[in-house]
Every structure is written in structure tokens, then in C-alpha cells.
Amino acid sequence: MSRDEKVPYSRARGAPRRGEAREALMHAALELVSSEANFSAISLRRIARQAGVVPTAFYRHFEDLDALGLTLIEDTFRSLRQILGDASLASMPLKGLVRYSVELFAHYVRDNRLLFQFVVKERFAGTVAMREAIHNEIVLLTHALASDLARFDEFSHISQDDLRVISDLVVNTVITLSERILDVDPDNAEDDALMLRAEKQLRLIFMGVGRWESQPG
Amino acid sequence: MSRDEKVPYSRARGAPRRGEAREALMHAALELVSSEANFSAISLRRIARQAGVVPTAFYRHFEDLDALGLTLIEDTFRSLRQILGDASLASMPLKGLVRYSVELFAHYVRDNRLLFQFVVKERFAGTVAMREAIHNEIVLLTHALASDLARFDEFSHISQDDLRVISDLVVNTVITLSERILDVDPDNAEDDALMLRAEKQLRLIFMGVGRWESQPG
DNA sequence: ACCTAAAGTGTACACGTGTTCACATTCATG
DNA sequence: CATGAATGTGAACACGTGTACACTTTAGGT
Structure with a gap:
């Protein structure tokens, strides 16, 4: 919707230097x-x-307060997608991946406190447009994770549907971790405990995967 | 805070019949x-x-808008605790328990749409007081679940700490289910798919429990 | 049948709000 | 250097807001 600025901004026409x-x-x-x-x-x-x-x-600069909010959401997920894309997760052993992913994610959340606080609050309390935007981005992340997991031998016996279900559980666990990191004081060392807990939970999930049988009936 | 009405209301002093x-x-x-x-x-x-x-x-009737909100939250969890307490979950096989719990919970959420929508929205976007109230109630539920799970043979090899971690994961999964039920149209049959997914995820978690070793290091 | 506190009402005020309009400034481009 | 679009400004408006106050009505305990 009229967000036609592919250029970083201040390159429009008579863009003022003062345009921050x-x-x-x-x-x-x-x-x-x-x-x-x-x-x-x-x-x-x-x-x-x-x-x-x-x-x-x-x-x-914005037609609406809504437009501002949507822009913030888009920015958050754009850069998150990039971070998660840059770290090519599919090229490391599953065991290390859990710890690494959790740390990567937690680090990113801490470095972008304000943005994530915004997203967490608006995920359910925001406008329909905002809620949908956030929801769609999360679905995207879930599908991406499912694709990544599919490359591991440990998941070769899992059907595509079940892979989505598992990715969904993983994503939700990581989201919960983010929410908690944002809830504790920034310079509180409690983050480590939260990360450890999430790590345990993810390991538990992956243990279940070993015994899981897709469409057994 | 000045919520001194142990009597159901309308029993104060000169309480008017018109006091709905x-x-x-x-x-x-x-x-x-x-x-x-x-x-x-x-x-x-x-x-x-x-x-x-x-x-x-x-x-x-209320000192504040905040007071109204807190009352709504208290009401929600009071009745939820009662529902969950009445259904004595610790007295049935683990397998059936998963399906039964999910159905019980989903049913209750559907029957109290407005209350749960309120809680879900205010969980992160509400006042500090509201957020804390909701958080405390969820912690309570998690501990109660941990106690319930401890009675099962399948969990006898799990340390108390790990039991909390597992309960936490379960509670989060159920919360996510609630959020999703509330997001779909009330008379939409999609609920079944959501419940099935949550059920799968919980079964996956409990499969992991079978292979889990508490404090292995 | 009173008495009294709770519950309900209407008026009033000061204040913050979103949005409009006409105008001033800036600056890349022709 | 001139032009014109993008950007910044200030005054003004109609309106919804929270809350204080003084008042009336209700109904249960004595």
C-alpha cells in the first residue's frame, strides 16, 4: 500500500538533508x-x-499511525530474516545447531529490544492488519525451519506434514524464549537460565523426533 | 486492594436490586x-x-479502569483453576490424558471466548499489574501440572527441575492452542485441526521424555 | 417506618486528541 | 540559478476524554 520506496529513503526527489x-x-x-x-x-x-x-x-511520512506500526513490523522481520538467512543453519550437526540457534536468536533479540517488544505486544493486541502481518511472518519462519530440518538425516522418516508440526512447536518455543528475555531487565544475567531452559526443551523435542513415527495408522 | 467482597456481591449494606x-x-x-x-x-x-x-x-464499582481489568483476569483464572481442579487429571492413563486435556481445555476456551481474548491480549500489552497477575497465574498452572505429572511412572526418572521445564513446555503449547482457537471464527470447524496439531506436539514431547536423562553430566 | 449507606444521576471543567489548511523552508535537478 | 516537489511549521477546529461535585433514589437493618 503506497510503500513505494525501494531506495533507502532521502533519495526521493527534493529530499531534505534534515529528513531524519x-x-x-x-x-x-x-x-x-x-x-x-x-x-x-x-x-x-x-x-x-x-x-x-x-x-x-x-x-x-506516514499516512496513519497504522502505517507506522506496519513499517516497524516489516523492518523487524526483514532484518530477522536476513540474520537467520546469513547463518546457514543447515550446514552443521544437529546437536550444535540447537545451542547455536538459541544463542544467535537470543543475542539478536537483546540487540533489538525495542523492536521485539513492539512486535510481542502487537502480536495479539494490535490492529488486524498488524496481527496478520506478524502472523504471516511467523508462518514464513516456520516453513523455512521445516525446509532446513528436512535436510537432516534425523528427520528423514518424518512426513512433510509432521515436519511442519514439529517446526511449529520449535518456533513457538523460541518465541516464548524471546518474550521472556524481553521481560527481564536488560542488564540482568538471568538470560542464561532462560536460554538453558529453552535449549533443554528443544533437545527434548528432538529426542521425541527419534521415536516418532509418521502416519503410523 | 480494597477488594473486600467475600460475599458474592449485592450483600453489602444498602445494596440495590438494580445493581447488575x-x-x-x-x-x-x-x-x-x-x-x-x-x-x-x-x-x-x-x-x-x-x-x-x-x-x-x-x-x-471500580476505583479505576485497572481495577476492572484485574478483576476480569482474576475471574478468568479462578474459574479456570476450578475446571482444571474438578477434572482430576492424575487418575487416568497418560495416553488418554493428552487427548482428554486438550479437549477439555479447548472446550473451556471456546465457552469463555471473551474472557480468554481479554487475557491473551493483555498478557503482553496490558498494564504491569495485569501482566504480572497473568504471569503469576500461569506459573501456578505450570507448577500444578508438574505435580500432576510427577505421579506418573513415566516421569519417575525425571528430576524435579526437569519436570518444571517439561511442564513449562506443555503449558506453552496449550496456551498457543488457546490463542489459535480464539483467532478462528467461532463457528468454524477448523478447531479440530488445531487440536490435532497440539495433540501431536504434546505426544511428541512425551516421547522425548521416555529417552530423557535428568542431569546426565 | 425510619435511617443511612450504597447506588445512580447530571452538570461542569480543563485538557489532550486527530486532522485541516495556508504558509515557510529546503535542496536536487533541470 | 531558478523551479518545484518534498518537507517542516503554526494556528485553529470540533470532539472525546477523566474526574469532581452536589444531588436524588434505592432498599436493607434496626
């Missing part, structure tokens, strides 16, 4: 959502104020 | 949260209007 306003608005929204409750609970004016921008300037 | 206003306010809040976005996005006045009550009457 857009980024400022996005960051302001993230800060407010993180420190206060909820995206639907903060107003356009508060975002503008926090961004050091006059309210009307908002409309120069 | 409190219930009306709670129901109105649930309806609005369900059909619109979010508890923090709906106003006291809108709730009062929906309840057929003048705005100032709200204060006769």
Missing part, C-alpha cells in the same frame, strides 16, 4: 511503546513530541 | 475489547455507554 524525521518518529514510537504500555495507547501527538517534531509533520 | 451495573460494566469491557482492539484503547466512557450506565456510575 521519519526515523525519529519510528524510534520515538518504539521508545514510548517500550516504556509505556501499548501502541494503541500512545497518540500521534506524543510520538511527534518525543521525536522532536511538530504533530502535522507526521503526515509527511 | 457492575456485571454490566465487566461484560461491556469484554465485548469492546473483543470487537475492537485493546483494553487500553477503550475508554471509561465507552465502557459505561456500552453497559447502559452513566460514566460517573463507574466509580461506584
